[in-house]
Amino acid sequence: MAYILKRRVDYKANQSVLAVSLPVLITDKGILVSHLRFLYTKRNKSQSWLERNVFAVEQLLKFMNAHSSTFTSATELLRSFVDVLCFGSIDDSQNDPSNLYWSPRKVEDVNVLLSHINCYCDYLDEIYGYDLPNLNPLRKATRAEERMRWCAYYKRESNCFLNHLSNPSKNRFEMIRSIQGPMNHLLSIESVNRFPEEHFQRFLKYGFLNHRTREVDFGCVLIVMLMHYGGLRLSECFHIYIRDITIDVKNSTAIFSVFHPSDGASPELGFSNRREYLNTRFRQKPRNEYQRSHRLYSGWKQPLLTNKNLSFDVMIFPNNKAKELAWLLEQYLAVRITGNHPYLFTNSNGDPESKKNFIQKYKRGVERIGLDAGKCFGTSPHSHRHSYGYSLNQAGFNQLEIQKAMHHKSNFSCLVYLKPNDTDIRNIMRKNDI
Structure with a gap:
């Protein structure tokens, strides 16, 4: 059989x-x-x-x-x-x-x-x-198909820094697949959903508050702040080590760095990269190399790295939130349970916090303030990254500046975060109504 x-x-x-x-x-x-x-x-x-x-x-x-x-x-x-x-x-x-x-x-x-x-x-x-x-x-491709493939090629090559070195064969796109999938629908999604700004402060204040003990889960609040005011993806938060944070004493702010989980520089001398450091010190693998079903798994979207040690620094906006993050970090570290690992975020047992556990707490927090949890409502963890990109655009940052702040490799990737939704367009129409 x-x-x-x-x-x-x-x-x-x-x-x-x-x-x-x-x-x-x-x-x-x-x-x-x-x-x-x-x-x-x-x-x-x-x-x-x-x-x-x-x-x-x-x-x-x-x-x-x-x-x-x-x-x-x-x-x-x-x-x-x-x-x-x-x-x-x-x-x-x-x-x-x-x-x-x-x-x-x-x-x-x-x-x-x-x-x-x-x-x-x-x-x-x-x-x-x-x-x-x-x-x-x-x-053999038709003439029209060949032309379209050349158009796609030059559009792609124009995004490459060294595109003038590329010299493709003239016959490169004369051949296409005999069997192709159906044509994708051209879709402009109405809502690249951002977290509703009018509810955000209430979410921070009450979403992670234990009503029985009146204790705040500072770790969860810190993760949300890093996403909302630093533009981090949720998965990137779980790759941060404690030693990836430096304190700017002059400005009383904390600088968070995100390293490549395996190839990034080790926090200790004597190790070639983080993979070797994790294996030698803790018998662990980089979190992006576990199976997706493993509790330690956290993905890696290949962001734009801006430091030679294969990392990027989180850019906080608005700037006055940097001091709030430093204060919040201090509160979190005071109650953080230490475990045998280098990661900043831990659970109640001192083990590295998992994405699954955080998402469950996040969902409960959203529902605690009376909102529905879900991507379509703008109340998913990723919605905070959308809010970050949109706030940069509203503040007058140009496309290249937003690209670097959001650590995209392509300067077109950030456009999805900057699109106005239907409500924004209706408000503009009302303002211009004669």
Whole structure:
């Protein structure tokens, strides 16, 4: 009986390198070794990327098992696979002869899955040769398609600092995929949701207040302040060490630095980077290298690093909030429970605070002040980063200044945080109403 299982293994490419923990797909014929080797070549990708790639290939294998004798070519099989992803496998009578019972997926999701499969198939082509049957072969592009791909190329290259050194082949975009996913919808989301400013101070005051003991969870408040007035992503807060904070005695402010979780400079001499420091001192890994299900996992979005030690300093805005952060840090450190780790934020046992635990406390805090918790309401942790970018724009900072303050690699990435919502536009219309 055909089956597909997903497990994790410690994989060694050869005897001279360390083992790497990777997800693996196991079929009734054994381990899908080529995919495991492919994942090893992509081991520096995020855990989210690896998991998504495994899921894409797993879905394709399930589809192949369900239709093992239906298709005459691999290309026809993949085309049907994309159709089933788009429209589902259940007919109008709610029957499914394939027994997959897949529901239709969003256009964006289909394209992501197909891109992962293409990436894996290209790896197979490199290893085994292009003369073998190709699951998604290249075909001659039309003139219009070729032009559009050149437009996309030059738009992408214009964002590169050394684009004048790039000299692409004229034939580079004459070939495109025979099978492509559906066209993504052009969507301008009304609300790049910011935390409602009129409720923010009340949230800080009462959201993390224990009504029984009247004690404030200063750690949670500090995280929220770093996101709202420093623009940090939630995941970045959990990579901060205590020793990443310096005090500016002259201005009575605290300077928070965020280091690359593995390659950033060690806080102690004698270690090449933070990965070595964590392993030697605490027998831990950088938090972005754990599985997503691990309580210590915290992602890393590859922000723009601005210091040679592979870090960036948090830029507090408005500036008067820097002193409040320093005072809040002092209150938090006075009650912080110490544990055997370097991280700033800890739980009640002294272990590193987890994202999951904070998100639960955050949700309760939002509901405690009478608001609904959720991204669509502007009351998710990430909404504070949106508030930060929008406040910089409202204060007159230009696009490049906002890019650096928010640590984006592209000066276009911050535009999503600066878009006015429908309410802003209506207010402008009312002001200009004659």
